[in-house]
Amino acid sequence: MLRANVEPEIRRIDMPDGSIVQQGAAQTAKVPLYESQKTIHPKAVKGLYRRLKTITFSVLLALFFIAPWIRWERGPDAPAQAVLFDLTTPRFFLFWIEIWPQEIYYLTGILIVAALGLFLATALAGRVWCGFTCPHTVWTDLFVWIERIFEGDRAERIRMEKQPWTARKILRKAGKHAGWLALSLVTGFGFLAYFTDAPVLLHDLVTFQASYEAVSFFAIFAGMTYVMAGWAREQMCMYMCPWPRIQTAMLDEHSLVVTYQADRGDNRGPKRKSQSWDERRAQGFGDCIDCGQCVQVCPMGIDVRTGEQADCINCGLCVDACDSIMIQQGLPTRLIAFDSLAAQDTRASGKSYQWRLVRPRVIVYALLMLVIGGAMAWSFALRPSLNITVLRDRAPLFVTLSDGSIRNAYTFKVANKTRQNRSYTLSLAGLPNAEIKVIGEAEDESAAHTATLSAEPDSVATYRVYVTAPRAAVTATSLPLTFRLSDTGTSEKNSHDSVFLGPAN
Incomplete structure (x- = not known):
């Protein structure tokens, strides 16, 4: 039943x-x-990748904090800071390079090249950017270092979390948060110094003379640093950053990622001191003694032995931890290592493997970076120091004067990208016998077909320009018209195509 x-x-x-x-x-x-999110207390570790991380974030932090203090002489009435996002001008200054708001496409190109560089790095070595150079990783590493100074290493911090609140615990916690706050304030100043003159900003903040806007942004930058690097940490990478989900599309079987050599390590389990390795292998165990050091040093709190994971930031600290254990056990290192899935599959089948650096996606990313970067460099090298913009009035479209001639009005803008006063000659092409009149400028009867304009250094001069043509010359409702501007002191010229409107015949 x-x-x-x-x-x-x-x-x-x-x-x-x-x-x-x-x-x-x-x-x-x-x-x-x-x-509730369980706090991750990463353990301190020594090794190759820990040294690489320390060197990398030391260099990056030095560049970040020193760059705003580098001086660069650009002449009178120009900022002397080498790297500056000047929002009052507005301009972007990078040593001898000056980017105007109209040239925002250069910054767009830089972002595109940077994104392609990130794609290329990911295709080669996974989330190596996240593990070594991401600002969040750098600052989190520094915050954990401060935490370790006041509260001890992982085991001591865990024990202290379980203990009741005592005077000693309060002092250690207060010291940690004071260190975090001090670093956050320095970081807030560092971010803000890229948008205004660093020495002036420091003086204004110290003497309480800073503007409301400066203080507000200083507080925002400092507060976000304190929250993100001190409290969010791995949660930022797991839940807020979109890159872990995107980077999987950039990887292939030849990408170098942190991997666990399961064919060598499994089955894993603790090893008794009295147990020899021959006895252990006879029982079906591998080289992994299941000590958990790889998990304890991981800033993300993941176990790389369970397989490839999107949350792994490829920092390599688990490699250092595992290597130290293998050395203690007298076994070969690299049980956990930077390796490719193709290499593991090939070695499992008993064949030799040669890592492929040149692959289709690597070639595509590198070529795109080369083409876009080269085009930007070429465009920047040939960019003129004189730009003009012409806007024709839409209402009225044209005006018929008492003598029957037709007049169109234009707003004419001259961008002088040099540090000297410039004088220009404006002329027309495409409309016979047309005359130019610039509102506010003295008229020259002998030069009715040209006009003289001027622009101050590093500025945009705006003029109101009238173009008048005889009625007989206006043979259509819309005629092509070209404004030509030439620098009287140099040979530089520029032109802008527009139209001249008139009545229907």
Whole structure:
């Protein structure tokens, strides 16, 4: 006789606190809807990748904090800071390079090249950017270092978290947060110094003379540093940053990622001191002694032995931790190593593997970077120091004067990108016998077909220009018209195509 499987009746009860109570015939269980994030206490480790991380973030932090203090002489009435996003001008200064708002496409190009560089780095070595050079990783590493100074290493911090609040615990916690706050304030100043003159900003903040805007942004930058690097940490990478989900599309089987050599390490389990490795292998165990050091040093709190994970930032600290254990056990290192999935599959089949650096996606990313970067460099090298913009009035489209001639009005803008006063000659082409009149400028009867304009250094001069043509010359409702501007002191010229409108014949 077959016995039918009878599911016990389960009732679901929504509780006022938001949790769910499931009641069945055997038991009543309360299932929480939300579980608090468990604090990750990464353990300190020594090794190759730890040294690389320390060197990298030391160089990056030095560049970040020193760059705003580098001086660069650009002449009178020009900022002397080498790297400056000047929002009052507005201009972007990078040593001898000056980017105007109209040239925002250069910054767009830089961002595109940077994104392609990130794609290329990911295709070669996974999330190596995240593990070594991401600003969030750099500052989090520094915050953890401060935490370790005041509260000790991982085991001591965990013990202290479980202990009751005492004067000693309060002092250690206060010291840690004071260090975090001090670093956050310095970081806030560092960010803000890229948008205004650093020495002036420091003086204004110290003497409480800074503007409301400066203080507000200083507080925002400092506060975000304190929250993100001190409290969010791995949660920023896991839940807020989109890159872990995007980077999987950049990887292939030849990308170098942190991997666990399962064919060598498994089955894993603790090893007794009295147990020899021959006895251990005879029982079916591998080289991994399941010490958990790779998990304890991981800033993301993941176990790389469970397989490839999007949350792994390829920092290599688990490699250092595992290598130190392998050395203690007298075994070969690189049980956990930067390796490719193709290499693991090839070695598992008993064949030799040669890492492929040149691959289709690598070639595509590198070529795109080369083409876009080269085009930007070429465009920047040939960019003129004189730009003009012409806007024709839309209302009225044209005006018929008392003598029957037709007049169009234009707004004419001259961008002088040099540091000297410039004088220009404006002329027309495409409309016979047309005359130019610049509002506010003295008229020269002998030069009715040209006009003289001027522009101050590093500025945009705006003029109101009238173009008048005889009625007989206006043979259509729309005629092509070209404004030509030439620098009287140099040979530089520029032109802008527009139209001249008139009545229907």
